Amino acid sequence: MSRIAPALDDLIGIEDPDDLMVEIIDLLSESGTPQAGNYYTFVYRPKTSGIRYDQNPLVAVTNVYSWGFVGINFHWGESRSYTFNEVVGGVYQVTAQEIKDLQALPFGKYRLNS
Numbered sequence: 001m002s003r004i005a006p007a008l009d010d011l012i013g014i015e016d017p018d019d020l021m022v023e024i025i026d027l028l029s030e031s032g033t034p035q036a037g038n039y040y041t042f043v044y045r046p047k048t049s050g051i052r053y054d055q056n057p058l059v060a061v062t063n064v065y066s067w068g069f070v071g072i073n074f075h076w077g078e079s080r081s082y083t084f085n086e087v088v089g090g091v092y093q094v095t096a097q098e099i100k101d102l103q104a105l106p107f108g109k110y111r112l113n114s
Contacts, residue, residue: 003027004094004101011105020107021056030090034061034069039099043088046113055109057082058094058102074099075108 004011007027014020024041034040041058057080059071068083094102 002095002097002101004098008101008104015106017056017107017109020105024102024105024107025092028092028094031093032091034064034091036061036064039094039096040071040091041094041102042091044082044086045088046086049113051113053111053113055111056107058108074103
């Protein structure tokens with residue numbers, strides 16, 4: 001059962017990505033360290049200057065390392081690297097069923113790190 005589906009009617013129409021992200025993580029449980037093969041969302045603030053990033057990524061984790069993890073970002077459709085130190089708060093695991101629901105919500109927040 002999707003934890004997102006029952007709340008979709010309330011979430012659709014919220015236009016601010018930060019407001020959506022707060023609502024989404026309230027529906028999920030913090031999961032600890034990501035595992036390859038699973039899906040996650042989280043808040044991210046990189047330390048590297050001059051890069052474009054998604055502050056609220058939704059990813060399929062492909063590899064986990066001591067420094068962080070690599071995953072395919074569903075908002076961009078490409079692989080990205082994420083360091084543990086730049087994850088703000090925790091990571092929130094989502095199920096395969098919940099991916100479709102989350103993809104219907106515009107919670108990706110694209111930024112240029114200065």
